[in-house]
Amino acid sequence: MASEKRKKKFFDVEIPIIGKQTQMQAYEISELEGRYMKYDLTRFLRGKSMMITLKVKVEGDKASTSPKKIILMPYFLRRMIRKGTNYVEDSFSAECKDAKLKIKPLLVTRRKISRAVRNALRVKAREELINYVKDKSSDELFDELLKNQLQKPLSLKLKKIYPLALCEIRVLESRDK
Numbered sequence: 001m002a003s004e005k006r007k008k009k010f011f012d013v014e015i016p017i018i019g020k021q022t023q024m025q026a027y028e029i030s031e032l033e034g035r036y037m038k039y040d041l042t043r044f045l046r047g048k049s050m051m052i053t054l055k056v057k058v059e060g061d062k063a064s065t066s067p068k069k070i071i072l073m074p075y076f077l078r079r080m081i082r083k084g085t086n087y088v089e090d091s092f093s094a095e096c097k098d099a100k101l102k103i104k105p106l107l108v109t110r111r112k113i114s115r116a117v118r119n120a121l122r123v124k125a126r127e128e129l130i131n132y133v134k135d136k137s138s139d140e141l142f143d144e145l146l147k148n149q150l151q152k153p154l155s156l157k158l159k160k161i162y163p164l165a166l167c168e169i170r171v172l173e174s175r176d177k
Contacts, residue, residue: 009025010024010025011025011029011063012063014063014064015039016065017139020044022037024037024056029058029061033057034056035055036056037065038054039054044146045146048076049072050071050073050076050146051073052071053067053069053070054068066139067138067139067174069173070169070171072170077106080165081108082165085112085165087109088106089107089170090105091104092126092130095134096133096136096138096141097136098137099174100176101133101138101172101174101175102171102173104169104170105126106166107122107158117161124157128157142172151167
């Protein structure tokens with residue numbers, strides 16, 4: 001006797017960080033627990049190409065997500081870095097209230113500058129970001145990154161060293177403690 005075929009269904013998944021809802025396919029809603037999904041934020045951010053990775057949590061018959069990683073897309077970065085400019089990249093870990101974060105800032109200068117100035121920008125950006133994230137939760141930081149509330153004050157502080165054409169967080173990744 002053949003076993004009964006099961007049919008996959010679509011389940012609504014809430015994305016609270018951007019206030020939207022999407023659907024995921026599974027046999028039962030409990031199968032969505034711990035699953036990752038990627039969401040393109042380009043339209044949401046008016047052309048700033050970002051991809052967010054979310055982890056699904058199921059409570060009862062409702063599925064919601066929490067952000068795990070945000071990445072600026074490489075084609076957006078190539079468009080921003082023009083001839084006659086320098087860029088400064090860094091990669092470091094920082095502790096926030098509820099998680100350990102991997103942060104990769106990207107700074108693009110207006111003109112070509114010396115290595116000493118680029119190093120000063122890198123060191124100051126790292127110092128400011130580590131101090132900023134230590135008293136915030138990871139969800140707050142992801143929200144501020146989407147609303148540009150993390151990059152703008154950083155750009156204003158780094159402007160005293162050298163004015164920047166672009167100050168972005170290229171990667172923000174959350175790892176549980």
